[in-house]
Amino acid sequence: MTTASAVGETLTVLAQEIRITPTEPPGAPQLLNLVNYLSWLVMLAGIASLIYAGGKFGWERFHGGAVESPKIILGALVGGIIATGAGGIMNAVVTGGA
Template sequence: MGDTFTTLAQIGNPTPQAPPLSDKLLQMVRYLTWFAMLSGIVSIIYAGGRFAWEKWSGGALQSPKMVAGAMIGGVVATSAGTIMNAIIGT
């Protein structure tokens, strides 16, 4: 029992190494992040225009929900990296 523990204790702390093709995966993640930010900006602009149209035409106001949803989605999308860094660590 003592020899097994000594052998396991001598393994040490391995250094992390990036897997093969990880640069392509990170590039895809950057593209998806860019797309999420672009879609959030477009949705806020669309909801703002729709809000102005609904206010001008006197229709039912559906767009404040759209603006709130776009803003909440933006907060979640932009904080995903921070949350993962806090969970996984550096």
Template sequence: MILLAVHDTLLAQIGNPSPEAPPVSDKFLQLVRYFTWFVLLAGITAIIYAGGKFAWEKWTGGGLDSPKMVAGAMIGGVVATSAGTIMNAVIG
């Protein structure tokens, strides 16, 4: 009976903790926002570059390698922007 009371008391204290941000989380989240901004900027730049290269290849009659670059940049953008959702699905 005493063991049961101690067990219930400990579970009541540990049972449902409220989430609390770590002390330095503001700076870390700011760094993550900067990194996200950089990844999106890099993706937009890659799509613009690949589009220009595609036009150049089409105009000069060269080989068409740039559609793969456009597709790769778009797939990379989808993965980069959905990384949070993917991690929530895996961890949560």
């Protein structure tokens, strides 16, 4: 057997379609419930940080001093975008973009 034919046979075996039938793991509803609670907590933390940053921004404008609140607002917004997009990103990764 030549090297080319051995490589050809190996590629033929590797190119065969693997059929997978996905099944739900045990405890999946409880895990989904936990993830939903965590997403609510992330949203509440983002809203609380925006309210805190808004109050701090007003305090800094009224009393002067270093202005740090825009960094907090930017961080909260970027974190919210990442947290909101995490579900879609993971769905695209798991399903292969289909």
